[in-house]
Amino acid sequence: MKKLFLAAVAMVALAQPVLAQERWPSRPIKLIVPFAAGGNTDAVARIAANHMTKALGVNVVIENKGGAGGIVGTDAAAKSAPDGYTFCVCSIGSITIAPATEQLPYKPLEDIMPISLLNTNPLILLVNPSVKANSVPELIALAKASPNSLNYSSSGIGGLMYFSAELFKAKTGAQITHVPYRGGAPATTAVIGGEVQLVFTNMSDAVGQLEGGKVRALAVTTNKRSPSAPNVPTLAEQGIAGYHTESWNALFAPKGTPQPIVDRMAQLAADMAKDATVQKQMANFGSVAVANTPTEFGTMLREETALWANLVKQIAGK
Numbered sequence: 374m375k376k377l378f379l380a381a382v383a384m385v386a387l388a389q390p391v392l393a394q395e396r397w398p399s400r401p402i403k404l405i406v407p408f409a410a411g412g413n414t415d416a417v418a419r420i421a422a423n424h425m426t427k428a429l430g431v432n433v434v435i436e437n438k439g440g441a442g443g444i445v446g447t448d449a450a451a452k453s454a455p456d457g458y459t460f461c462v463c464s465i466g467s468i469t470i471a472p473a474t475e476q477l478p479y480k481p482l483e484d485i486m487p488i489s490l491l492n493t494n495p496l497i498l499l500v501n502p503s504v505k506a507n508s509v510p511e512l513i514a515l516a517k518a519s520p521n522s523l524n525y526s527s528s529g530i531g532g533l534m535y536f537s538a539e540l541f542k543a544k545t546g547a548q549i550t551h552v553p554y555r556g557g558a559p560a561t562t563a564v565i566g567g568e569v570q571l572v573f574t575n576m577s578d579a580v581g582q583l584e585g586g587k588v589r590a591l592a593v594t595t596n597k598r599s600p601s602a603p604n605v606p607t608l609a610e611q612g613i614a615g616y617h618t619e620s621w622n623a624l625f626a627p628k629g630t631p632q633p634i635v636d637r638m639a640q641l642a643a644d645m646a647k648d649a650t651v652q653k654q655m656a657n658f659g660s661v662a663v664a665n666t667p668t669e670f671g672t673m674l675r676e677e678t679a680l681w682a683n684l685v686k687q688i689a690g691k
Contacts, residue, residue: 397457397634401432405453405461407446408528409439409556413575413660417492417622418462420654424645425638439555442529443467444477447625451479455629460638461485464622466532469677473685474531482678487670488624488635489642492660495619496537496594497579497602500571501564502586509592509611512571516547523549524569526560534560536681536688537573537594537618543688544613564588575620576601576659594618601659621663623670639667 402425406418415437422433438446443466450461468481479485498509504523506512516523527534530553542549552569554560561578563569565587573594580601582588592608593599596617608616624642626635645651646664655662665673 398429398431400458401434402429402457403459404433404435405446405450405459406435406437407439407443407450407461407463407467408437409559410435410437411558412528412556413494413577413620413658414443414462414464414557414622416577416658417655417660420651421462421491421624421642421645424648424651425641428641428644440529442471442527442532442535442553444471444529444531447481447485448478450625451484451627453627455627455631457626457630457634459627460488461625462491462622463625464533465620465677466528466535468623468625469674470533470536470681470685471531472678473682482671482674484628486626486628486630486635486667487674488626488667489639489664489670490621490623490673491642491645491664492655492662493619493621494575494577494660495599495601496533496573497576497590497599497605497659498541498571498573498592498594498608499561499564499579499582499588499590501567501569502589503567504570504589506591507589509608509613512591513545513547516545516549520548521550523571524552525549526552526554526563526569526572528555528557528560529553533618533620534573534575536685538571539688540616540618540684541573541608541613544616561588573618578658580657580659599659601656635667639664 404418404422406415408414418435425433438449447463447467453459506515525538557575557578560572561574564572590605593605643664646662652662
């Protein structure tokens, strides 16, 4: 009897680790989007959520948590339980730019784990049709003739929209005034409605407006013209040398998320980038579907953080 009892105890002990390991995923997964609904990051997150829902067999839901150029939502993601049920579709501003500009409530390269890029996206300079400028040189001349008479919108201080405009100011001497909004979509809507005069916005927030005459496109911020707006020249073509900014959105997890889960999500991102439907959905709003490994992405983030730190110093010194 004693032997039988000991054997039973041993069997229970062996079974405990198996019982303790919950099948993942066994319940809905949350993607935190650190911006208001309707913008580029939100659109990318919803494409990702749809793809992941089908692949994982559980609902993947979006939680929009905007504020402070993406910092509020990114902080919430960094402080979430690392159990594989909360992730962030974060963007460049709150990860690699903000560390150069302010004290953050999280450490981007330590408190949140990089999984994979999801997309890249050029920015485009839009003006309200009331602005008497049909080119970048004309806009610069107008801004210099009437300093601070033109206002520009952004998703908040520290984001790429903000720094694209500040870099423009530094390189041209144009004096324009910043008006922050809670996301890229409302910042772009503000230009359409005439609340502000111009914006450096994600291509995704501009594509639907370019043909309607509600805004005028003056330039794209990348080295080459965008396939989504092939008739819009680059800033470099209009005399601003060395100007290049490009946004991205990517998948992150709270520090401590189990590596097998991180690897599975990275594989899903890689599958998304090769999916023809996803590629078309991204292209519809001016984005390019991309992916990389957690290791590759981590290296990219360290390099980009250093580049932005140097660039912010240059901007501040002009």
